[in-house]
Amino acid sequence: MPIEADPEVCVGSGMCALTAPGLFDQSQDDGTVVVLRPVPADPELDDVRDAVRRCPSGALKLTD
Amino acid sequence: MNDMVCPITNGLPKVRERPLDPPAIFGQLRDEQPIAPMTFPDGARGWVITGFAHARAILSDSRFSSQGSLKHLAFASELATGLDIEKDLPPGQFEHMDPPEHTRFRKLLTGEFTLRRMKAMVPQIERIAAERVAAMRAKGRPADLVRDFSVPMSAQVICELLGVPADARGRFEELSFRALSLDMKAEESKAVLDAIVNLLVEVAMGKVAEPGDDLLTGLVTGGQLEPAELIGVTLLLLVAGHETSANMLSLGTYALLREPEQLAKLRADESLIDNAVEELLRYLTIVHIGVQRTPTEDVEIDGVTLRAGETALIHLPSVNRDPERFPDPDRLDITRGAIGHLTFSHGIHQCLGQQLARQELKVGFSTLLREFPDLRLAVDPDTIPMRDNMTIYGVHELPVAW
Ligand code: HEM
Ligand code: SF4
Numbered sequence: 232m233p234i235e236a237d238p239e240v241c242v243g244s245g246m247c248a249l250t251a252p253g254l255f256d257q258s259q260d261d262g263t264v265v266v267l268r269p270v271p272a273d274p275e276l277d278d279v280r281d282a283v284r285r286c287p288s289g290a291l292k293l294t295d
Numbered sequence: 296m297n298d299m300v301c302p303i304t305n306g307l308p309k310v311r312e313r314p315l316d317p318p319a320i321f322g323q324l325r326d327e328q329p330i331a332p333m334t335f336p337d338g339a340r341g342w343v344i345t346g347f348a349h350a351r352a353i354l355s356d357s358r359f360s361s362q363g364s365l366k367h368l369a370f371a372s373e374l375a376t377g378l379d380i381e382k383d384l385p386p387g388q389f390e391h392m393d394p395p396e397h398t399r400f401r402k403l404l405t406g407e408f409t410l411r412r413m414k415a416m417v418p419q420i421e422r423i424a425a426e427r428v429a430a431m432r433a434k435g436r437p438a439d440l441v442r443d444f445s446v447p448m449s450a451q452v453i454c455e456l457l458g459v460p461a462d463a464r465g466r467f468e469e470l471s472f473r474a475l476s477l478d479m480k481a482e483e484s485k486a487v488l489d490a491i492v493n494l495l496v497e498v499a500m501g502k503v504a505e506p507g508d509d510l511l512t513g514l515v516t517g518g519q520l521e522p523a524e525l526i527g528v529t530l531l532l533l534v535a536g537h538e539t540s541a542n543m544l545s546l547g548t549y550a551l552l553r554e555p556e557q558l559a560k561l562r563a564d565e566s567l568i569d570n571a572v573e574e575l576l577r578y579l580t581i582v583h584i585g586v587q588r589t590p591t592e593d594v595e596i597d598g599v600t601l602r603a604g605e606t607a608l609i610h611l612p613s614v615n616r617d618p619e620r621f622p623d624p625d626r627l628d629i630t631r632g633a634i635g636h637l638t639f640s641h642g643i644h645q646c647l648g649q650q651l652a653r654q655e656l657k658v659g660f661s662t663l664l665r666e667f668p669d670l671r672l673a674v675d676p677d678t679i680p681m682r683d684n685m686t687i688y689g690v691h692e693l694p695v696a697w
Contacts, residue, residue, distance in 0.1 A: 242643045243405025245413075245650045250634075262405030285635055287645035289355060 232293055233270050234279060238263035240290040250285055251278040264290060303333035303343055306371040307584065307610070309683050315550055315579065316625060321345050321613035330599045333608065335367035341606040342599075344585075347617035347637070350609045352596055354641035359588035359607070361644055363391030367606055369584040370684070383485065385492065387520070387527025390535065390644060397643065400528060403519055404647060407456075407510050413650040416455065420655055423451045424662040437673035440693040444663070445544035446472050449537050452655055456536075457529060458509025459498050466494060471537050495529050536648045539581060542682070542689030543652070544659045547575040549679065549690055550627060551660070552672050557629050562664055571629035572656045577636035578627045580612040583688040586640050611637055612688075667697035 234254065236247075243262030247255035254275060256265045271279050276293075283291045308318045322345075324331050329346025344350050353359055389400035427448050431438045438444070450468040453459075459467055474487050499522075502515040510532075514525050551558045551571075561571050589606040601607060615636050616624040639646035646652070663670060672679075673694035680691040 242401060242645065243408065243647075244645050245408070245410035246645075248410045249650070249653075257409040257411065258406065259409070259411075260406050261402055262407070262409045281635075287355070287641045288643055 232276070232295055234266050235269075235292040235294055236264045236266050237290045240288050241286075242288045242290075244287050246285045246287065247282040247291060250282040251275065254279060255282060302328075302331055305334060306336040307333075307343075307369050307608070309370060311681070311683060314677075314679070314681050315553070315627075317580075317583070317610070317612040317616065321610055322616065325613055325617060330596060330601070330607075335369070335606070335608075336371035337367055339367050339606065341367070341608060342601055344607055344609045345613040345617070346597075347614050347620040349596055350611075350614040350637055351641050353588055353607055353609060354586075354637070354644075356594065356642075357394075358590055358592055358594050360393050360591050361391055361397070361588060362393060363388065365589035365604075365606060366391065366587045369587075369608060383488070385523050385527035385530060387524040388531050389528070390531060394643070400524075401643075401647065403514070403517070404510075404528070404532075407513065408647050408650060410650045413654050416452075416651070417654055417658060419455050420452055420658045421662070423448055423455070424658050426451075428662060428666045436696045437694045438696075440548055440695050441541075441545045441690060442472070442692070445541045445548075445659070448544065448659060449541035449655070452540065452651070453533055453537050456510055456651065457498070457532065458502065458507050458511045460501060463494060463498055470494065471533070474538075491533070492526060492530065495526050495533075499525060499529070532648070535646075536651070538687045539648075540652055540655050542581050542687050543576070543579065543656055545693050546579050546581060546689045547572075547656065547660060548663060548670075548695075549672075549676075549693055550575060550579060552670070552695075553676050554627050557627055558664075561629055561660075562668075565661065567629055568657050568661055569653075570632065572653060572660070573633040573636065574627065574629045574631055575656070575660075576638040577615045577621070577633040579688070580615045580636075580638050581688045582638070582640075582686075583612050584608075584686055585610040585612070586644075609637075609640075611640070667695075670695060670697050672696075 241263040243257060245257060247264055248257055254268055254271055256267055258265055279293055283293055308320055311318050325345035329349050331343050333343040334340055344353060387400060389397045427444045431443050447468055450471045454464050454467055470487060470491050499511055499515055502512045506512045506516060514520060561567050585608050587606050587608050590601045590603055592603050594601050615638060618624050639649040673696040679693060682689045682691055
């Protein structure tokens, strides 16, 4: 289940990086989301779902 | 439902039965009508939102506008600052804009507010907090936590972020203290605002001559903003970031001192600090006038039709007490995972400074608890004057001893 992130939609809130720091970071230039590892391990899925839910802009998706 | 009598007329009720809980009427409203009609003090008809899910739905819906000209005063009060976003403030107040204008401003700044950068500021924030503690000790007991700790700490952190040079910080601190101290008449707040704008212009000019590695230099040398916009954006950062953090530091300390059991838990286990900060943010929801969004077309939410132009006031304090989202919501519980609260709003305007606020609160509370193992209120907790008339909730003063 890969993570999809749309930096165009992202508003740089940092919620994803705060929620799942191993999987998300933010660009040094404009603060938009950087996916560090697009395919999370099973035990990380709960954190990813939390990050998707908390993302204020709807920039994140966990696809099947 | 549109035809029901407005339970809330002439703006938001202000009287709180208990200082740290929103007025009880909002809880009753949520049970019956999480989207309820209300009338603003200017007579406009709109809606008050008290349900968590409803609030999230509206805040992430692009059919709702944040335009300043569509917003209304929330409280009936002659004490409102009387400042008009459009007329009295310099351009660049993107909190009150929609895309694409909002996007243009926000994208210029998001790189400066990343979680990583804000974490990198922790050593400076710790130094600032330590200076405040030293000053409190030098002055002796009791201290007013508002004036002696929270307000100067928050002002210094903003100075650090913007890159305000040391020689201007004293003036900056004083002006910002005046700006948020007491209820002011319109002329007085206009005079303070003008003085702040002049100081910002002076500091920004200084960056042209002597660039540094800071946010203001980035904006000045970036060439993306008109000079007036640059001042406007800087002012927004100051206004949005100073009063909020300062009040959160004082009110959060007050809440902990009122709940000895929670305080003892935090003292016993420092690793609870992140959770404690989130829970205090949720429980206290200092933006107690909420945020406003106006539908640009008729929108139906949970069976209620919000007509174009009828502003929805999302009452953040009661949204954060929705039992569907937070079990036993009126209890302060620093061990609950409160993250996901709407204290910083939601959608594209979600607080730009939230990661800075988190670091600042974490350092602020930890420093106070560590340095003052016997921190206590110096007066009866029920005599503390609360800021119920102000845009940002908090305490006017907080006498403490140690
Ligand atoms: C506890 C502290 C804080 C609280 C509770 C808070 C709360 C909020 C809320 C509720 C909004 C959203 C308004 C809306 O949806 O219409 C907001 C926006 C904003 N905040 Fe904060 N804030 C805090 C600290 C800060 C700090 C420290 C800064 C900067 C130094 C800051 C800068 C901003 C800016 C620039 C916006 C506008 C964002 C936009 O419209 O895109 N805030 N804040
Ligand atoms: S949570 Fe969403 S808006 Fe915030 S940085 Fe991550 S992707 Fe961007």
